[in-house]
Amino acid sequence: NAGVTQTPKFRVLKTGQSMTLLCAQDMNHEYMYWYRQDPGMGLRLIHYSVGEGTTAKGEVPDGYNVSRLKKQNFLLGLESAAPSQTSVYFCASSYLGGPDTQYFGPGTRLTVL
Amino acid sequence: DAKTTQPNSMESNEEEPVHLPCNHSTISGTDYIHWYRQLPSQGPEYVIHGLTSNVNNRMASLAIAEDRKSSTLILHRATLRDAAVYYCILRDVPGTASKLTFGTGTRLQVTL
Numbered sequence: 174n175a176g177v178t179q180t181p182k183f184r185v186l187k188t189g190q191s192m193t194l195l196c197a198q199d200m201n202h203e204y205m206y207w208y209r210q211d212p213g214m215g216l217r218l219i220h221y222s223v224g225e226g227t228t229a230k231g232e233v234p235d236g237y238n239v240s241r242l243k244k245q246n247f248l249l250g251l252e253s254a255a256p257s258q259t260s261v262y263f264c265a266s267s268y269l270g271g272p273d274t275q276y277f278g279p280g281t282r283l284t285v286l
Numbered sequence: 287d288a289k290t291t292q293p294n295s296m297e298s299n300e301e302e303p304v305h306l307p308c309n310h311s312t313i314s315g316t317d318y319i320h321w322y323r324q325l326p327s328q329g330p331e332y333v334i335h336g337l338t339s340n341v342n343n344r345m346a347s348l349a350i351a352e353d354r355k356s357s358t359l360i361l362h363r364a365t366l367r368d369a370a371v372y373y374c375i376l377r378d379v380p381g382t383a384s385k386l387t388f389g390t391g392t393r394l395q396v397t398l
Contacts, residue, residue: 177329213390214390215373215387215388215389215390215391216330216386216388217388218386263329263330265329265330274320274332274335275322275330275332275386276332277329277330277331278329279328279329280327280328280329
């Protein structure tokens with residue numbers, strides 16, 4: 174039982190490049206989330222999903238897109254990366270009907286030059 | 287979401303108890319109190335949560351004031367592995383998807 178995994182762990186992009194971050198969970202959770210954490214700050218929600226095929230905007234969605242084609246996977250895309258998107262990205266999941274305890278992945282450290 | 291206030295940092299000696307306070311004077315009757323912690327270079331980790339009564343689990347205890355305007359996370363015997371940033375978070379409507387509002391938390395340092 175791996176819990177929540179994220180791919181890749183590190184990535185360096187040039188301004189304008191695109192990339193996709195993959196989050197996978199093996200706990201059969203309905204809900205999945207993408208957060209970003211900037212240095213010295215708390216996490217901020219980018220997008221989330223309440224089930225396969227559904228997504229919703231969070232607190233800071235601009236510049237990002239997401240997809241949830243399979244229940245266990247949640248993809249975060251950056252179409253045209255900007256230096257302001259340099260951050261650590263965390264994925265989380267939680268199950269329907271519980272106290273919404275969120276289980277987090279180890280994070281992806283992204284640097285945009 | 288109702289706001290929480292925590293000290294920026296605290297220090298503890300190893301093997302001693304640690305009491306991490308959190309003020310939430312605007313808490314509503316349906317807000318659950320959640321605690322998460324984030325170890326260095328890792329994602330946040332759930333610690334404990336409660337509504338009105340004190341709660342215990344294998345990681346910690348949560349003491350909730352009678353008026354629910356404050357709570358305290360208790361680590362009974364701090365170890366070096368407990369050095370982390372601890373976040374106190376209020377959540378309404380459990381069982382629905384919504385964001386966790388992370389503030390800056392309390393950075394706990396544990397020394398020998």
